[in-house]
Amino acid sequence: MISAYSGSTIRAIEEPVVSAPDYDGYLMQRAALALSSSLENYLGAKNKVLLLAGKGNNGADALFAGASLAQGGTAVDALLTEGSAVEHALDAFLEAGGEVLAGLPESLDDYAVVVDAILGTGSRGGLRNTSQQVVQSLREIQLRGELPAVVACDLPSGIDADSGEVFEPVLRAQRTVTFIAAKTPFLTSAETLCGEMVVADLGISDLLRETTADAVRYCDAELVGCLPQPGAFDHKYTRGVLGMICGSEEYPGAALMSTQAAVHTGPGMVRFVGTDRLNYQIQLNTPEAVCSQQKPEELHVQAWAAGSGANPEYRQQDLLHAIQAKEAAVLDAAAVEVAGRWVAMEAILGSHKILTPHAGELEGFLQWIQVLDAQRWEEKMGEEKAPSRADIEAHPVFWARRAAVLSGATVLLKGATTLIASPSGKVISVAPGTPWLATAGSGDTLCGILGALLAQYEASLEQENSTMPASGEEKPELENYARIAACAVRIHHLAADVVHQGGLQGPVPPSQVVRHIPQAVATFLAS
Numbered sequence: 001m002i003s004a005y006s007g008s009t010i011r012a013i014e015e016p017v018v019s020a021p022d023y024d025g026y027l028m029q030r031a032a033l034a035l036s037s038s039l040e041n042y043l044g045a046k047n048k049v050l051l052l053a054g055k056g057n058n059g060a061d062a063l064f065a066g067a068s069l070a071q072g073g074t075a076v077d078a079l080l081t082e083g084s085a086v087e088h089a090l091d092a093f094l095e096a097g098g099e100v101l102a103g104l105p106e107s108l109d110d111y112a113v114v115v116d117a118i119l120g121t122g123s124r125g126g127l128r129n130t131s132q133q134v135v136q137s138l139r140e141i142q143l144r145g146e147l148p149a150v151v152a153c154d155l156p157s158g159i160d161a162d163s164g165e166v167f168e169p170v171l172r173a174q175r176t177v178t179f180i181a182a183k184t185p186f187l188t189s190a191e192t193l194c195g196e197m198v199v200a201d202l203g204i205s206d207l208l209r210e211t212t213a214d215a216v217r218y219c220d221a222e223l224v225g226c227l228p229q230p231g232a233f234d235h236k237y238t239r240g241v242l243g244m245i246c247g248s249e250e251y252p253g254a255a256l257m258s259t260q261a262a263v264h265t266g267p268g269m270v271r272f273v274g275t276d277r278l279n280y281q282i283q284l285n286t287p288e289a290v291c292s293q294q295k296p297e298e299l300h301v302q303a304w305a306a307g308s309g310a311n312p313e314y315r316q317q318d319l320l321h322a323i324q325a326k327e328a329a330v331l332d333a334a335a336v337e338v339a340g341r342w343v344a345m346e347a348i349l350g351s352h353k354i355l356t357p358h359a360g361e362l363e364g365f366l367q368w369i370q371v372l373d374a375q376r377w378e379e380k381m382g383e384e385k386a387p388s389r390a391d392i393e394a395h396p397v398f399w400a401r402r403a404a405v406l407s408g409a410t411v412l413l414k415g416a417t418t419l420i421a422s423p424s425g426k427v428i429s430v431a432p433g434t435p436w437l438a439t440a441g442s443g444d445t446l447c448g449i450l451g452a453l454l455a456q457y458e459a460s461l462e463q464e465n466s467t468m469p470a471s472g473e474e475k476p477e478l479e480n481y482a483r484i485a486a487c488a489v490r491i492h493h494l495a496a497d498v499v500h501q502g503g504l505q506g507p508v509p510p511s512q513v514v515r516h517i518p519q520a521v522a523t524f525l526a527s
C-alpha cells in the first residue's frame, strides 16, 4: 500500500525536527544523498547534469546533491532560477567545483539529466518570473522531444503539494525523488507528470504513524480479498443478482455495453429492465441477461446498476428506486443527477450506494445539495462554496471526500487517476489505466463491472451471515464498498491491457474491452 500525505502534513511532521536546538541539517543531507544516488543512474557516456535550483530548500537539496556528484567527477551546472539560493548549499556546490550559469545554455545535448529543484513543499501557486520563463522554454524543448531526462526533487515544480493542482508550465519528470513520504499529487491525476516515484524516508517516516493518509493506493493482492468467489454449493441466486436500469431508445449502446460487462464479470444473474425494443436488442447481444418490463420494485435483486445512458425524464421513478431501495447500487450518469436532488431533499444515501461521476457530474451533484439543502451544506462545509468542475479537477481528493461525507455515499470520481471516497473519509486512489480507455462507452463498461461485483458481494454477505443487518441499514464495513469500487476499476484496466497484450498501445473500443473481462477477472483473482 502507498500512503500519500499533503505537503502541509509533511512540513508539520518535519517542523519539530528541524527546529530542535541541536538540529544539524541532517534531513537535507539525507535528501541530497538520495537525490544524487538516483541521478547516478542517468550518468554514463554523458556525465553532465543541469540543476534548476530555486531559492528555497528544494533548490538547496539539489545543490548539495550536485556538490556530491561534482566531487565524484561529474560536471554539474546550476541555473539559479530565482537569482539566489540558500547560501551554505551554494557555497558547498561551488567549493565542490559546480558551476553557476548566467542563463539557459545554448545547447542541452551534453546533459544526461536535468534536475527540477525550483519548488517543493513551500510553493504557492504556479511558477513566477524567471522561473516560469525558464520552465516554459524547457517545456517547449521537451514537447519537441529534445530535452534530456528530467528528475524532479520532491515533486515537479508547479504542482501544488497539498492538492495536486497543476499550474502549467510543468516539466514532465521521468522520475521524482520524494522525501519522507509520497505526497498527495502522486495519487491524483498529477501523477502522470511525476514519472517513477522514489520515496526516501530520511529516517523519520515513523513520525507519520499516527497521521491519517490523505489518500492510499492498494496493490491488487491487497484488494482481491474483498471479492467473493463461487463455492461448490453456490447457485445463481446465491451468486448475486444484479438489476440494471441503463440505456434508452436514444442510447441503446450504453445498455448493451453495461449489460455485457456485467454478465462477463460473473454474477449469478443479470436482470435487465427495459422497453420492448431495448430488451430485444439486449437479448440478441447478451443472451445470458434476463430481460423484463416489470417495475424495479417487483424484482428481487441484490444490487442495482443504474443511470448509464438512461433518460432521466422517462426513468426518473426507476432511477429513484435504485437510489432509495435498500439494495446496494452503482449510480452512474443520469442517476448521479437524480441522486443529487434526492440527497438535497431527503437524506443520506449510505456507503452501499456508489456514485460514479466525472468532475462535471460531481459539480452538478454538489450544486443541487448547496441550493436545496443550504442548512446541511453550511453545517458540513462552512464558508466553502459549491465547486466548479475546474475546482474539482484541481482539488479532487478534497471534493471526492466532501461529496462522500455530505451524501453518505461512496463516491468514485473518474479522471486519469480514479479516486474513491468512502463516507468514513478514507480515499482510495487507483493508478491510471491506458489513456486509450478515455472514450465514450468506458463509463458504461465500468458501471456494469461494478454492479456485478456489488451483487456478488451483497449475496456473499447474505450467505455468510444471515443475522447481519439487512441491506440499507448501517453496514459492518463502510470502506469495503470503496474497495470493491477499486476492484472494478482495476478489472476494467486489466481488460484493456488484454487488448494491448501484444505490448503495443492502440485503440481499446469498449465493445472489445468487455469481451476480455473474464480474463481480466481471472488475472485479478490470481493476484
Ligand SMILES: NC(=O)C1=CN([C@@H]2O[C@H](COP(=O)(O)OP(=O)(O)OC[C@H]3O[C@@H](n4cnc5c(N)ncnc54)[C@H](OP(=O)(O)O)[C@@H]3O)[C@@H](O)[C@H]2O)[C@@H](O)CC1
Residues within 6 Å of the ligand: 014, 018, 027, 028, 029, 031, 054, 055, 056, 057, 058, 059, 061, 082, 118, 119, 120, 121, 122, 123, 124, 125, 126, 127, 128, 131, 153, 154, 179
Ligand atoms: N524542512 C526541511 O528541513 C527539509 C526540507 N526539504 C526540502 O525543502 C523543500 C521545502 O523547502 P522550502 O520550505 O524552503 O520551500 P521550497 O519548496 O523550496 O520553495 C520556497 C521558496 O520558493 C519561493 N516560492 C514559493 N512559491 C513560488 C512560486 N510559485 N514561484 C516562485 N517561487 C516561489 C518562496 O519564496 P517567497 O514566495 O516566500 O518569496 C520560497 O523562497 C522540500 O520540498 C524538500 O525538497 C528536504 O531537504 C528535507 C528537509
Ligand SMILES: [K+]
Residues within 6 Å of the ligand: 058, 116, 117, 118, 119, 120, 152, 153, 154, 155, 156, 157
Ligand atoms: K521540485
